[in-house]
Amino acid sequence: MIKQKSDFLISNNDRFFAIFMAFSGGACDVYCHVHFNGLVATQTGNIVLIASDLSQKNWTGMLPKMVSIIAFTIGFLLGIWIKEKTSIRNWQLYTLIPVIFVTSLIPMFSSQFQLLKIYFLALVTGLIMLSFTGSKIEGNPYTIMMTSGNYRKMLSEWYIYLTPYGKSKDLKRNAQNYSLVVASFILGALTVAFINHIFLNYSIWITTITFSFSFVLKFYQIKKYQKTL
Numbered sequence: 001m002i003k004q005k006s007d008f009l010i011s012n013n014d015r016f017f018a019i020f021m022a023f024s025g026g027a028c029d030v031y032c033h034v035h036f037n038g039l040v041a042t043q044t045g046n047i048v049l050i051a052s053d054l055s056q057k058n059w060t061g062m063l064p065k066m067v068s069i070i071a072f073t074i075g076f077l078l079g080i081w082i083k084e085k086t087s088i089r090n091w092q093l094y095t096l097i098p099v100i101f102v103t104s105l106i107p108m109f110s111s112q113f114q115l116l117k118i119y120f121l122a123l124v125t126g127l128i129m130l131s132f133t134g135s136k137i138e139g140n141p142y143t144i145m146m147t148s149g150n151y152r153k154m155l156s157e158w159y160i161y162l163t164p165y166g167k168s169k170d171l172k173r174n175a176q177n178y179s180l181v182v183a184s185f186i187l188g189a190l191t192v193a194f195i196n197h198i199f200l201n202y203s204i205w206i207t208t209i210t211f212s213f214s215f216v217l218k219f220y221q222i223k224k225y226q227k228t229l
Contacts, residue, residue, distance in 0.1 A: 016217060018180070018184075020211075022144070022188065024207045024211055027189065027210070030196075031204050031207070035201065036115075038064035038065040039068060046065040046068055070122075071118070075126025075130070077126075078126070080130055082131075090222055096218070106121065137178075138174075140153075146185070151178075154182050157175035
C-alpha cells in the first residue's frame with residue numbers, strides 16, 4: 001500500500017518552494033524546446049507537438065518528444081516504486097538530488113548526446129513530479145513545474161474573490177498564491193529564453209540553482225522540525 005503524506009515529517013506546503021519549482025518547470029521546458037525540440041515537464045504539450053510533427057511527416061522531430069514521454073513515464077513509475085518500498089522519512093527531499101545532478105551535467109556533454117540529455121532530464125522530472133504529488137501552497141493543492149491547472153485555479157480564485165460575496169482575506173491570499181506560481185513559471189520560461197542567447201547550453205544551470213534552493217529550503221525545514229521534537 002502506498003504511504004500517505006502523513007508518514008513524513010513535513011508537508012510540501014511552502015510558498016517559496018512552490019515558487020522555486022514553478023520557475024524550474026518553465027525554465028526546463030523552454031530550455032528543452034530550444035535545445036532538444038521537446039518538453040520534459042509538460043508531457044501533454046509533447047503529445048500535441050507529436051501530432052503536429054506527424055501531420056507534417058516530420059519523423060525526426062517526433063523522436064525527442066517520444067523519448068521524453070517514455071523517460072518521464074519510467075521516472076514517474078520509479079517514483080511510485082520508491083514511495084511504496086522506502087522506509088526513509090522525507091524521502092521526497094532526496095529525489096531532488098538527481099535533478100540537481102543531471103541539470104548540472106547536461107552542458108558538459110557533446111551535442112551528439114541530445115536524445116540522451118532529454119531522456120535523463122525527463123526521467124528525473126517524472127521522478128520529482130510523482131514525489132511531490134499532492135503538494136500544497138498554504139493549504140491549497142497545486143501542480144509543481146506546470147502551469148495549466150494552476151492557471152485555471154488562479155482564475156477561479158480571483159473570480160470568486162471579486163464577486164460581491166467572496167471578499168475575504170483567505171480567498172485573496174489563495175488567488176495571490178496561485179498567481180505567484182503562474183508568474184514564476186512564466187518568469188522561468190522568459191529567463192531562459194533571454195539568457196540562452198548569452199549562455200547557450202549553460203543556461204540550464206539556472207534550474208540547477210533553483211532546484212538547489214528548493215533542496216536547501218526543505219532540508220532546513222526538516223532540521224528545524226526535528227529540533228522541536
